Amino acid sequence: MKNTLLIFSKMHGLGNDYVVIDESKKEIIPEYKKPEIVEELCRRGFSIGADGVIFVVPPTVDKADIRFRIFNADGSEAEMCGNGIRCFAKFVYENGIVPHDEMVVETLGGIKYLELIVRSGEVLASTVDMGKANFKADAIPMINPLIGTDEFMDQELIVDSKPMKMSAVSVGNPHAVIFTDEDLETIDLDYLGPLIENHEAFPQKTNVHFVNIINRGEIKMLTWERGAGFTYACGTGATSCALVGYKLGKLDENVLVHLPGGDLFIVVYPRDGGLGAFMEGDAVLAFDGVVEVDI
Numbered sequence: 532m533k534n535t536l537l538i539f540s541k542m543h544g545l546g547n548d549y550v551v552i553d554e555s556k557k558e559i560i561p562e563y564k565k566p567e568i569v570e571e572l573c574r575r576g577f578s579i580g581a582d583g584v585i586f587v588v589p590p591t592v593d594k595a596d597i598r599f600r601i602f603n604a605d606g607s608e609a610e611m612c613g614n615g616i617r618c619f620a621k622f623v624y625e626n627g628i629v630p631h632d633e634m635v636v637e638t639l640g641g642i643k644y645l646e647l648i649v650r651s652g653e654v655l656a657s658t659v660d661m662g663k664a665n666f667k668a669d670a671i672p673m674i675n676p677l678i679g680t681d682e683f684m685d686q687e688l689i690v691d692s693k694p695m696k697m698s699a700v701s702v703g704n705p706h707a708v709i710f711t712d713e714d715l716e717t718i719d720l721d722y723l724g725p726l727i728e729n730h731e732a733f734p735q736k737t738n739v740h741f742v743n744i745i746n747r748g749e750i751k752m753l754t755w756e757r758g759a760g761f762t763y764a765c766g767t768g769a770t771s772c773a774l775v776g777y778k779l780g781k782l783d784e785n786v787l788v789h790l791p792g793g794d795l796f797i798v799v800y801p802r803d804g805g806l807g808a809f810m811e812g813d814a815v816l817a818f819d820g821v822v823e824v825d826i
């Protein structure tokens with residue numbers, strides 16, 4: 532029986548859509564119920580429908596203004612979400628939860644620094660410092676030590692009995708990046724996506740991206756997300772593709788990324804002896820609503 536009315540905002544960044552729930556004052560959905568209710572709310576055709584659910588929660592560290600939690604449509608919790616954190620920033624600013632245009636956000640993937648572009652009280656876009664990328668296989672718990680402790684860059688993995696060259700990186704959450712000359716339209720994402728997502732090399736699964744290089748400052752990509760499947764865009768994914776492309780010498784530091792849902796702009800920069808990246812893109816409120824759930 533449904534017994535609780537839940538207030539939510541439905542938001543998206545380039546069509547990568549999220550249900551946003553404010554738990555900054557009090558917890559609405561008990562922890563043990565979150566995966567089940569997230570799955571229910573995300574089910575397209577049967578409920579609101581989304582790629583995931585974002586919770587606004589109080590920070591646990593002094594330096595952060597607020598904490599960001601992101602659950603995928605399958606109920607699993609992810610460490611970070613690039614499109615989601617821009618939606619989150621718009622939500623917390625416009626609802627007066629964090630009323631400044633620069634904010635420090637705690638995520639499971641580390642502390643993130645955001646700058647918002649605000650016009651007449653409305654957040655149009657934001658830039659997120661995505662932090663230092665982690666290319667080290669032994670430092671990325673998602674990557675099985677069996678594939679080595681060095682960086683896993685442009686190396687072969689057997690997928691569907693065939694070798695496929697890919698690179699692994701973590702920007703808080705895990706990504707496998709595959710540069711290809713094959714037209715993205717012809718990639719069987721529904722088949723290859725789950726095979727790579729669940730490959731034994733990635734015991735905690737991975738997000739998967741196929742990338743065409745247009746020129747040194749422009750790429751086109753197609754994503755299969757861990758826990759969500761095909762999405763119109765992936766912010767941490769776009770960041771990962773730009774970082775890997777830069778590291779392999781294929782791309783310059785400024786990269787315009789074309790995704791099925793629109794464009795993101797990534798800037799790679801030197802950080803703490805490695806590489807960091809800024810991600811810039813918009814965030815949109817689709818609608819606010821109330822849904823009845825069984826809590």
Ligand SMILES: N[C@@H](CCC[C@H](N)C(=O)O)C(=O)O
Nearest residue numbers: 609612613614704765766767
């Ligand atoms: N869509 C996101 C990433 C969401 C989390 C991801 N599916 C994971 O499990 O790591 C983005 O924009 O970054």
